[in-house]
Amino acid sequence: xxxxxxxxxxxxxxxxxxxxxxxxxxxxxxxxxxxxxxxxxxxxxxxxxxxxxxxxxxxxxxxxxxxxxxxxxxxxxxxxxxxxxxxxxxxxxxxxxxxxxxxxxxxxxxxxxxxxxxxxxxxxxxxxxxxxxxxxxxxxxxxxxxxxxxxxxxxxxxxxxxxxxxxxxxxxxxxxxxxxxxxxxxxxxxxxxxxxxxxxxxxxxxxxxxxxxxxxxxxxxxxxxxxxxxxxxxxxxxxxxxxxxxxxxxxxxxxxxxxxxxxxxxxxxxxxxxxxx
Ligand code: 2AM
Ligand code: CA
Ligand code: CA
Ligand code: CA
Numbered sequence: 001x002x003x004x005x006x007x008x009x010x011x012x013x014x015x016x017x018x019x020x021x022x023x024x025x026x027x028x029x030x031x032x033x034x035x036x037x038x039x040x041x042x043x044x045x046x047x048x049x050x051x052x053x054x055x056x057x058x059x060x061x062x063x064x065x066x067x068x069x070x071x072x073x074x075x076x077x078x079x080x081x082x083x084x085x086x087x088x089x090x091x092x093x094x095x096x097x098x099x100x101x102x103x104x105x106x107x108x109x110x111x112x113x114x115x116x117x118x119x120x121x122x123x124x125x126x127x128x129x130x131x132x133x134x135x136x137x138x139x140x141x142x143x144x145x146x147x148x149x150x151x152x153x154x155x156x157x158x159x160x161x162x163x164x165x166x167x168x169x170x171x172x173x174x175x176x177x178x179x180x181x182x183x184x185x186x187x188x189x190x191x192x193x194x195x196x197x198x199x200x201x202x203x204x205x206x207x208x209x210x211x212x213x214x215x216x217x218x219x220x221x222x223x224x225x226x227x228x229x230x231x232x233x234x235x236x237x238x239x240x241x242x243x244x245x246x247x248x249x250x251x252x253x254x255x256x257x258x259x260x261x262x263x264x265x266x267x268x269x270x271x272x273x274x275x276x277x
Contacts, residue, residue, distance in 0.1 A: 006086070008135050011065070011112060012120045016133060018060050019108045019124040022053050026093070026126050030103045045096045050074050053092035053108065061088055068112075071244070073217050083116035083243055089220025095193030102192075103127070109195035111220030116243060118224030123199045132199040132225055140228040142203055149230045150204055153253030155260065158207035160185045160252070161197040165212075172212035172248065172275040173236065177267035181210065181260050198222025201251055202229050208252030208260055210236065212275065215246050222251075232257035236264055237274055248275065 026049060035048040054074045061070055065086070070077035072090040080087060088110065093099050095106035104127040112120040121140075123132040134140035140147040166178045182188050189206065191197050194214055200206040202225035219233075223241065226233050235241060236248035238261050250260055268274050 006114065006119075008119050012122070012133065012135050014060070014064060015110050015112075015120060015122045016131060018057060019110065019122055019131065022056050022092070022108055023124055023126040025049070025056075026053065026099070026106075026108075030099065030127075034100060036100055043097070045100055046074065047093070047096060047100060049099070050093045050096055051076070054090065057088075057090050057092060057110070061090075071216055071220075073215065080244060083113065085115070086119075087113045087116075087243075089113070089217045089243075091195060091215075091217035091220075094195040094218060095191075098192045105191055105193055105196060107193050107195040107199070109217065109221045111222070111224050113220070113224075113243065118220075118227060121221040121224035121228075123195045123221050123225070125193075125196055125199070130199075132202060134225055134228045136224060136228060140202055140225045142199075147203055147225075147229050150202075150253045152255035153207045154255055155181075155184045155208075156186065158185050158252070158256050159187050159189060159205075160208040160210065160256070160260070161190060161200070161206050162188050162210050163190045163192075166210065170212070174267060174272035174274065177264055177272050177274065178210065180267065181263045184259070184263070194218040195222055198251065199225060201231060201253075202226050204229075204253075208250075208256040210248075210250050210260065212236065212248045213246060214249050216243055219247070219249055226251060230254070234261070237268065237276060238265070 029049045068086040070088045091109040099106040108124045110122045233251040236250045
């Protein structure tokens with residue numbers, strides 16, 4: 001395969017065109033009737049639009065880029081076992097609960113990798129209209145505005161996104177550890193869409209983000225944006241992220257990431273539980 005001939009600009013432009021088209025359907029859908037079901041639990045929602053939007057992208061990719069593989073949430077993609085070749089990570093609606101309940105703060109997230117290396121990322125915050133996008137090595141953007149390289153930051157002047165789940169009793173991390181981080185920030189936020197939270201970190205309007213449970217389609221695009229602006233992303237215990245697995249994630253400006261990681265490591269050394277793979 002002559003992977004060196006891949007035209008990433010073309011692919012990027014296609015994805016932007018497709019998210020805008022799919023976004024129009026989602027904007028219409030939030031105003032009308034949604035068919036809502038729950039999956040693994042009552043708070044794990046899926047709608048007709050999650051499925052329809054995923055199928056829209058899969059049809060587009062299969063037609064324009066046969067041979068590329070797709071990892072996507074609602075099950076219409078491929079059974080991908082390795083990061084060989086070109087891989088698309090597609091979340092048709094990231095923040096389905098927001099889509100259903102809040103009618104805003106949901107995104108389409110598309111991240112594309114070649115041999116495990118991030119190449120193109122597009123995160124479309126549909127209702128705000130903001131598109132975060134990049135071709136690796138050519139800068140990251142919000143709409144037409146180039147994003148700055150992130151500074152190092154420090155936790156005490158940081159705003160960090162943490163879902164309340166991880167501050168409460170849960171089986172993945174001792175909430176004491178997470179509270180220890182939260183107490184040392186300037187403030188915490190929770191937006192309910194991992195893709196948007198990652199895009200905000202890349203944009204520099206959030207300084208860090210922690211989650212104990214993200215799937216590859218949640219972070220695939222965001223990770224490319226973060227890398228492009230010089231942020232740091234690992235699992236919560238500092239291990240590298242695994243592209244084909246569910247991961248915990250600790251992400252932020254370099255200094256903020258280091259400080260948060262220190263609190264996690266001190267917690268582990270002190271016998272507090274953190275889900276390790
Ligand atoms: P979703 O809306 O695409 O399901 C909510 O805090 C964030 O976590 C959203 O980005 C949501 O994505 C994601 N999320 C919700 N449930 C999840 C699960 N079981 N595994 C991984 N990510 C999940
Ligand atoms: Ca979901
Ligand atoms: Ca998601
Ligand atoms: Ca989703």
